[in-house]
Amino acid sequence: MSPRRFRRIDRKTAERLLSGQPVSGSDNLRELLAAAAAPPRAGELSGEQIAVAAFRAAHLTPARQQRRRPVLKSTLATLLTAKILVPAAAVAAVGGIATAAATGTLPLPGHAPADSPTISATHVPSPAPPGSEPASEAATPSPSLVGLCRAYTAGAGSEHGKALDSPAFTVLITAAGGKDQVPGYCADLLSDQPGNPSPGTPPTGTPETPRPAHPTGPPATPPASRPTQPPHPTGAPTTLPTH
Amino acid sequence: MRPGAKIVAGQRWSSDSVPAPDLAAAVAAAQGGSEEAFRLLYRAVQPGLLRYLRVLVGAEAEDVAAEAWLQVARDLATFRGDADGFRGWVTTIARHRALDQLRQRRRRPAVVDAAADALVELPGAADTAGSAAEAVATDAALALIARLPPDQAEAVLLRVVMGLDVAAAARVLGKRPGAVRTAAYRGLRRLAKYLEQAGVTDSGDLTLREVR
Numbered sequence: 001m002s003p004r005r006f007r008r009i010d011r012k013t014a015e016r017l018l019s020g021q022p023v024s025g026s027d028n029l030r031e032l033l034a035a036a037a038a039p040p041r042a043g044e045l046s047g048e049q050i051a052v053a054a055f056r057a058a059h060l061t062p063a064r065q066q067r068r069r070p071v072l073k074s075t076l077a078t079l080l081t082a083k084i085l086v087p088a089a090a091v092a093a094v095g096g097i098a099t100a101a102a103t104g105t106l107p108l109p110g111h112a113p114a115d116s117p118t119i120s121a122t123h124v125p126s127p128a129p130p131g132s133e134p135a136s137e138a139a140t141p142s143p144s145l146v147g148l149c150r151a152y153t154a155g156a157g158s159e160h161g162k163a164l165d166s167p168a169f170t171v172l173i174t175a176a177g178g179k180d181q182v183p184g185y186c187a188d189l190l191s192d193q194p195g196n197p198s199p200g201t202p203p204t205g206t207p208e209t210p211r212p213a214h215p216t217g218p219p220a221t222p223p224a225s226r227p228t229q230p231p232h233p234t235g236a237p238t239t240l241p242t243h
Numbered sequence: 244m245r246p247g248a249k250i251v252a253g254q255r256w257s258s259d260s261v262p263a264p265d266l267a268a269a270v271a272a273a274q275g276g277s278e279e280a281f282r283l284l285y286r287a288v289q290p291g292l293l294r295y296l297r298v299l300v301g302a303e304a305e306d307v308a309a310e311a312w313l314q315v316a317r318d319l320a321t322f323r324g325d326a327d328g329f330r331g332w333v334t335t336i337a338r339h340r341a342l343d344q345l346r347q348r349r350r351r352p353a354v355v356d357a358a359a360d361a362l363v364e365l366p367g368a369a370d371t372a373g374s375a376a377e378a379v380a381t382d383a384a385l386a387l388i389a390r391l392p393p394d395q396a397e398a399v400l401l402r403v404v405m406g407l408d409v410a411a412a413a414r415v416l417g418k419r420p421g422a423v424r425t426a427a428y429r430g431l432r433r434l435a436k437y438l439e440q441a442g443v444t445d446s447g448d449l450t451l452r453e454v455r
Binding site (some may be wrong): 009011014015017018019020028029031032033035036037039040044045046047048050052054055056057059090143190232 | 273276278281285286289290292293294295305308309313315316317345373377378380381383384385387388399400402404406408424427428432434435438439442
């Protein structure tokens, strides 16, 4: 059955071939295996930005909470935390809320835990009226959306169309309201990132403790009856950013 | 071709390009939140993973790999083990995703299982002209491995392309090491037979045309 040339492949030889050790004979087979395991090609790493964005997003969210608790529990915890923090936020950020009210961007406390609430508050497609239930699910996707947007904008221009076909971007497309909405959505989202936190310093500090004063301005700022400046240097709501 | 050099540089690229100790350190650093370390892990594991998946699920390999990395990114903190263990862990995650994909595909009507064909048709668009020949050889080799019975193909790929040892490959496949050793051995013998049938008399002759 086996041609004479390949009769030499006994188990020992096979093991050497499989583990990449040099063998005598079996040249064709050796070449074949070497070709299969040849050094990486550029195209094989094309998903790197998406993977890194996922990594970044995973580290921006409260990792301990995410790992150890079932989804339902952690959602409940978020809601509870949000409720507890409503009065705290009100007390600590009177100035901020006054400012926000004046500019029409009242942040919902429920958005605070995982990421900057400003983003959620100003970019939830249909802003929830103050009386409605804080959208707890809106709090969770924010960080990953930011990460996905970064990954999206980091990709080469020609890759955009194709990159959005990846399942990793499904969430982003859904949030943006359609594939063609993604560029504008991401431009808005990223431009309103306070300080645009660098990848090296993710705000992982105390994930379960929102920073009540953060959304609208430093707590030291005295309440301003007529705010003349946007709370964030880059965050003027009407500015159309280019990325 | 450069037989000797290529085997050493090629067969174990995943270990050689990133020395094992560094990879182990990268696992720890990535668990601590280092993005650079995560990139390093990705670059070390992804190429082989993608080739393995291409044999399993054909053109959907990139999607499956992307899903696998999302899970890796999410669950990295729960991983316990060294560099080889990490390789096996990622492979296990990706394999489960691939099997899910295959189950879904089977439920869909009129979808031809064309993994090997898709593999051969994959363009080497991203490759420079200089490495085009090697890219073709890699695709051809994978296409040939894809013709093996699935258990043999997987055993060969996990050993050769993913760089797993018998024990690690057995863990990924959920089989006894002896079974994996035998499958890989039979796979090699069959590959040798394919080569003979294809009339490959010189190592440089392995091209797409001849494999098809």
